[in-house]
Amino acid sequence: MDRFVWANGLLEMNETLVIQQRGVRLYDGDEKAKLDVGVVLLSTHRLIWRDLKNHECCMAIPLSQVIFFEEQAAGIGKSAKIVIHLYPVSPNKEPGPYQVSKFSYIKLSFKEHGQIEFLRRLTEEMTQKRWERTPVSQAMPTATGPQAGRTRAVGIVGIERKLEEKRKETDKNISEAFEDMSQLMVKAKEMVELSRSIASKIKEKHGDITEDETIRFKSYLLSMGIANPVTRETHGSGTHYHMQLAKQLGDMLLAPLEERGGMMALTEVYCLVNRARGMELLSPEDLVNACKMFDPLKLPLRLRIFDSGVMVVQLQSHSEEEMIASALDNVSEKGSLTSEEFAKLLGLSVLLAKERLLLAEKMGHLCRDDSVEGLRFYPNLFA
Amino acid sequence: MHRRGVGAGAIAKKKLAEAKYKERGTVLAEDQIVQMSKQLETFKTHLEEFASKHKQEIRKNAQFRVQFQEMCATIGVDPLASGKGFWSEMLGVGDFYYELGVQIIEVCLALKHRNGGLITLDELHHRVLKGRGKFAQDVSQDDLVRAIKKLKAMGNGFGMIPVGGSYLVQSVPAELNMDHTVVLQLAEKKGYVTVSEIKECLKWERERACHVLDHLLKEGLAWLDSQAAGEPQYWLPALFSELSSRDVTPEEANQMVP
Known part of the structure; x- marks a missing residue:
């Protein structure tokens, strides 16, 4: 551990970042170092360790100090480790966190895995020895101490360099995460955040991630994801499955139904639900069967089938009594109404408006005048 | 210093x-x-x-x-990308057509505010292909037709209207369609509308206008004057009394309502 020198966390002119891994604990030989778990970075020139929270706490060993390294496999309750053997301390070494150490090797303990890739990259760098070909612009071990950190690489060049590094790192993170399925599973959380930050930055500039309105709509639908969709695998088949499904639909459809005036075509519901479910597709038949359960389960939704054969899901607050009462109110107020006028008043389709008036007529609250000018409804004064 | x-x-x-x-x-x-x-x-x-x-x-x-x-x-990536596979191809079972169904409805919904729920099969095809990723299997118009037929289990809300060798896909059932109301409003001033008036004022496609007018005719809400100068006029008898009470002279009114 006494080979470490304080560093400022910035890369030098000709230095590039190779890989970084979170959740790494340092060992001074066989003893746990008195430091928290941190991030270990491998550059073309150095091995850098940085505290996770306090970024000022950062130290490095030049790769030229490394003699060889070996892998130590994980055991029960033990994380996998990489043991790095180091040359003796040079006399003109700059200060670091440890003045003395009885060990001539350190260990990196990988709490959050990633050691395989790290080892591969380390091997690559150690064979390529890129630090010899392109020495950094300034003397390597930078002795700025943790407080004085971040003094170099200021100005526009420094910013540009940092941006470029960041971009490279992101590019690499993406390509690594998508190397295979298991990699992506491990890095999923990181990738979700990365995708969000990229998308939000682009939105800031362009207003949206894409010009295409169908793709924007898709992304909107997908964002209403259901975490645990009811599936046949989890809830068996038959009535029980459809009942559970109906409950879940009841929860997720209330808000969209209210937005759309209390009624939605079943096909629209189908699209909405399946998008929210992601890859757990629901068949049209299952959806219809689940919707038929709304009534027996006393949920505030209903499946309604029009005479035309059109199916819709509607809020129960659209109950017949209320519809009739509102039809009667409107007709009384205007003296008389046709279905077109009523549709305009309520912002409904003509067919629905007509249906409501007919319903009110059937219940005896309205009466009709059927002439060449069309069908007109009046309050039923005999009722 | x-x-x-x-x-x-x-x-x-x-x-x-x-x-x-x-x-x-x-x-x-x-x-x-x-x-x-x-x-x-x-x-x-x-x-x-x-x-x-x-x-x-x-x-x-x-x-x-x-x-x-x-x-x-x-x-904005579509997670649904099942291949057609043997069973889908032969029997139409499996996720492929269901997935396609979801994608079709999605495109229709996204464009509803512009086309009122009517879209040509060609445009739908183009849009669905665009939404599916580079790695998803290619779909033909025939696949679309099959997928739409599978939606029939959910009632008659989603349908295909044959027009000249191809199809128009209708995603908004008449029950939820506001187009009729809009056309009726447009007709209020004169008592009648024509197809080109609708196209001009509402910026609709010809198919959409014809579709609405046909429906109004069928429902008995509109009368067709096919001998009118220029192009056929769709008269709305429901508006007659209002018009005649406003600015139409009795003689004109007499001519209008024989």
């Missing part, structure tokens, strides 16, 4: 430097966006590839499935 740069020259110099920094800053910012867009594109390609190759694995792990969906949502 040495004082520096206080004269007019220093101010000018400073201003120049500031301008240069600013210019460089804009270049940097633009560069950043270009880079970000590239990363977004890579991300998209990767996600599409994974969605088509690792469907079962993604489905198996609940936590990961949620995360995958989140990524798809932020980037």
Whole structure:
């Protein structure tokens, strides 16, 4: 551990970042170092360790100090480790966190895995020895101490360099995460955040991630994801499955139904639900069967089938009594109404408006005048 | 201590430097966006590839499935990418046609505000293909027709209207269609409308206008005058009394209502 020198966390002119891994604990030989778990970075020139929270706490060993390294496999309750053997301390070494150490090797303990890739990259760098070909612009071990950190690489060049590094790192993170399925599973959380930050930055500039309105709509639908969709695998088949499904639909459809005036075509519901479910597709038949359960389960939704054969899901607050009462109110107020006028008043389709008036007529609250000018409804004064 | 740069020259110099920094800053910012867009594109390609190759694995792990969906949502990638496979091809079973159904409805819904729920099969085909990723299997118009037929289980709300060798896909049933109301409003001034009036005032496609007018005829809400000068006029008898009470002279009214 006494080979470490304080560093400022910035890369030098000709230095590039190779890989970084979170959740790494340092060992001074066989003893746990008195430091928290941190991030270990491998550059073309150095091995850098940085505290996770306090970024000022950062130290490095030049790769030229490394003699060889070996892998130590994980055991029960033990994380996998990489043991790095180091040359003796040079006399003109700059200060670091440890003045003395009885060990001539350190260990990196990988709490959050990633050691395989790290080892591969380390091997690559150690064979390529890129630090010899392109020495950094300034003397390597930078002795700025943790407080004085971040003094170099200021100005526009420094910013540009940092941006470029960041971009490279992101590019690499993406390509690594998508190397295979298991990699992506491990890095999923990181990738979700990365995708969000990229998308939000682009939105800031362009207003949206894409010009295409169908793709924007898709992304909107997908964002209403259901975490645990009811599936046949989890809830068996038959009535029980459809009942559970109906409950879940009841929860997720209330808000969209209210937005759309209390009624939605079943096909629209189908699209909405399946998008929210992601890859757990629901068949049209299952959806219809689940919707038929709304009534027996006393949920505030209903499946309604029009005479035309059109199916819709509607809020129960659209109950017949209320519809009739509102039809009667409107007709009384205007003296008389046709279905077109009523549709305009309520912002409904003509067919629905007509249906409501007919319903009110059937219940005896309205009466009709059927002439060449069309069908007109009046309050039923005999009722 | 040495004082520096206080004269007019220093101010000018400073201003120049500031301008240069600013210019460089804009270049940097633009560069950043270009880079970000590239990363977004890579991300998209990767996600599409994974969605088509690792469907079962993604489905198996609940936590990961949620995360995958989140990524798809932020980037705008379609997670549904099942291949057609032998059974779908032969029997029409399996996820392929269901997935296609979801994608079809989605396109229709997204464009509803512009086309009123009527879209040609050609345009629908084009849009669906665009929404499916690079790695998803190609779909033909025939596949679309099959997928739409599968939606029949959910009632008559979604249908195909044959027009001249192809189809119009109708996604909004008459029960939920506001087009009729809009046309009736347009007709209020004169008591009648024509197809070209609708096209001009409402910026609708010809098919959409004809579709609405045909429906009004069928429902008995409109009468057709096919001998009118120029093009056929659709008269709305419901508006007659209102018109005649307003600015139509009795003689004219007599002519209007024989």
